Amino acid sequence: MSQRWKITVEFNGTSFLGWQRQDHGPSVQGCLEEAVTRFSQEVVTVHAAGRTDSGVHATGMVASFDLEKPVSADKVRDALNFHLKPNPIAVLKAEAVEPDFHARFTCIGRSYLYRITNRRAPLALDAGRSWLISHPLDEKAMHMAAQRLIGRHDFSSFRASLCQAASPVKTLAELTVSRMGEEVRIVARARSFLHHQVRNMVGTLKMVGEGRWDADDVSAALAARDRSAAGQTAPADGLYFTRAYYPGDDFPEPISGGPSAPSSTNG
Amino acid sequence: MSQRWKITVEFNGTSFLGWQRQDHGPSVQGCLEEAVTRFSQEVVTVHAAGRTDSGVHATGMVASFDLEKPVSADKVRDALNFHLKPNPIAVLKAEAVEPDFHARFTCIGRSYLYRITNRRAPLALDAGRSWLISHPLDEKAMHMAAQRLIGRHDFSSFRASLCQAASPVKTLAELTVSRMGEEVRIVARARSFLHHQVRNMVGTLKMVGEGRWDADDVSAALAARDRSAAGQTAPADGLYFTRAYYPGDDFPEPISGGPSAPSSTNG
The missing domain is CATH 3.30.70.660 (Pseudouridine synthase I, catalytic domain, C-terminal subdomain)
Structure with missing residues (x-):
């Protein structure tokens, strides 16, 4: 039975075409998917909360994927970081999550x-x-x-x-x-x-x-x-x-940070 | 009559052998001296408050040099920055100073x-x-x-x-x-x-x-x-x-930041 994994990722976007896998150059998604394959021998799709453009950085991107291989969270984090070298991408955290978690579709x-x-x-x-x-x-x-x-x-x-x-x-x-x-x-x-x-x-x-x-x-x-x-x-x-x-995280309603009251009309 | 200039410099030390001019590779001093020559046609020595090692960065290095050419402080800063490109060195400020100012020897x-x-x-x-x-x-x-x-x-x-x-x-x-x-x-x-x-x-x-x-x-x-x-x-x-x-700047005496009193003995 496969396990769904949630990872939190930091990257320097300067040298990437962006998050999304591309045929014509390096992408964050491509590097992560290759790193997963290298350590697990499994071919996966890594989904992200946001598909950032070329040159955009991340200090806390969240992504998810499935693994058949039974491993600990620390092992997922450390093995990915090992295989990501020397790309400027770092997995800060890996967490085992429920199968209905999806980095993009369950993001609130x-x-x-x-x-x-x-x-x-x-x-x-x-x-x-x-x-x-x-x-x-x-x-x-x-x-x-x-x-x-x-x-x-x-x-x-x-x-x-x-x-x-x-x-x-x-x-x-x-x-x-x-x-x-x-x-x-x-x-x-x-x-x-x-x-x-x-x-x-x-x-x-x-x-x-x-x-x-x-x-x-x-x-x-x-x-x-x-x-x-x-x-x-x-x-x-x-x-x-x-x-x-994600559900359970504290995501407050719209706030006004200044003396101008927020508009509640559409457009 | 020449004018002495004080400049405040930011640099990313990663790509340099350090502050000091070297025959075998790029240095911050070498880049600055070249930039001065390119804009003034004068050959100068640029002295620094600290001769940092290879890989060490600066957000506020101070350096000094003399120019015969009569120019404004803004011109010194902007011309140096123009000629420093694409090196990761930026002149944040240029100030005309008295002839007895020396970035290294008058630094307190x-x-x-x-x-x-x-x-x-x-x-x-x-x-x-x-x-x-x-x-x-x-x-x-x-x-x-x-x-x-x-x-x-x-x-x-x-x-x-x-x-x-x-x-x-x-x-x-x-x-x-x-x-x-x-x-x-x-x-x-x-x-x-x-x-x-x-x-x-x-x-x-x-x-x-x-x-x-x-x-x-x-x-x-x-x-x-x-x-x-x-x-x-x-x-x-x-x-x-x-x-x-430098003299006139606020440089307080030794302070103890914690509960351990500072030692006043030598060694």
């Missing part, structure tokens, strides 16, 4: 972190790991404007043209902007996101941070339901998949 | 950060930028033991055999150990350090963190004045030069 929430380095000098230590913006950003204005996007809306204005989601309606639970020195951090949390939604929201908030837009412009961009009405797609470098939530 | 204090990632899984995002220790570390015991090294001592037990310092006596102003999740951070501050002193102190504190040594063993290692009496040299990966202090 996802969190992302977006890192901006707000300074004039180029990135030396964080090259490929943050978005360099040299114009001084007003992170408080960005945070206030971000609250206009909280709640259930038609997010067509923030949706990549290639997005395969059935509906553009999503419920954004959190979009928090804060500053730590020269770093501006944006935390986004929702049950699920449209393709490029976080990066398109960040590109839009950048307009606010630079003083070119205000919160009303963000509301208008949302209401337009048109990709060309919102800001640029922020680069992949600054984006980190940080957490996937 | 230096700070380092040492990062340990304390977990079982390998490093994906922080490969080359932190020391992975899988055995659980007791950071409180490490901090208590670290206080035994505060003050003026003969640090021969923590001195690399190649160290060129005239005397093994140094005054350690701060050695603080703290934990943020799976990261154990060690901050070291002194007027100056012996070669490998920080890495040798960190390797010794690791013995304490793992429960193999206690604070008295650290005191005994210090008293032995013999390199073989202390712990291993921690890898360069986790070490960051964070700050150089």
Whole structure:
């Protein structure tokens, strides 16, 4: 009888085409599936909570797969890490779960972190790991404007043209902007996101941070339901998949992080 | 009349042989001197507050040099950054200073950060930028033991055999150990350090963190004045030069960060 496994994974997305297996280059899924096969001699599909794009990183991606081979959780973690070398992918945790667990389909929430380095000098230590913006950003204005996007809306204005989601309606639970020195951090949390939604929201908030837009412009961009009405797609470098939530995890309802009350209307 | 310049520099040390110019490979000093020449057509020597080893990083190295060419501080910073590409070196700040300023000889204090990632899984995002220790570390015991090294001592037990310092006596102003999740951070501050002193102190504190040594063993290692009496040299990966202090900067006297009073005896 096979056992379903849940793994929590960290990876540096810089050298990958993204999560999803590709014929023409390295992917996180491909590396993980190969590592599973090398240690178990079983051919598996590894499903993830989020299919991140090329260059996007993860500190807490969750994935699942089945194994016939009877092994301990520690062995799954250590054997995968051994066979993943020298790829910049690390299995932080492996847990035996019920057969109805599915990293993607039973996931009830996802969190992302977006890192901006707000300074004039180029990135030396964080090259490929943050978005360099040299114009001084007003992170408080960005945070206030971000609250206009909280709640259930038609997010067509923030949706990549290639997005395969059935509906553009999503419920954004959190979009928090804060500053730590020269770093501006944006935390986004929702049950699920449209393709490029976080990066398109960040590109839009950048307009606010630079003083070119205000919160009303963000509301208008949302209401337009048109990709060309919102800001640029922020680069992949600054984006980190940080957490996937499952039934039993604490995933709070939409919160407003600022004085602007969240809109409860759709779109 | 020439102008003396002070620059504050960030670099990823992984791809360099270290700060100092070398004939057989890339160095931070060599890259900076080349960048200065490219923008000014002047041949200069760039002096640094600390001559870091291969693999050691910096978030706030300070260096100085002279230029005949009359330029603004912004121009020095931007031109150097332009000509430094694609090396992982960034000039954060350039300041015109008095001719008696010298990054090394007028420096009155230096700070380092040492990062340990304390977990079982390998490093994906922080490969080359932190020391992975899988055995659980007791950071409180490490901090208590670290206080035994505060003050003026003969640090021969923590001195690399190649160290060129005239005397093994140094005054350690701060050695603080703290934990943020799976990261154990060690901050070291002194007027100056012996070669490998920080890495040798960190390797010794690791013995304490793992429960193999206690604070008295650290005191005994210090008293032995013999390199073989202390712990291993921690890898360069986790070490960051964070700050150089100059007259006028706030560089406090030795502090004790814990309940163990600092020793005032020498050795």
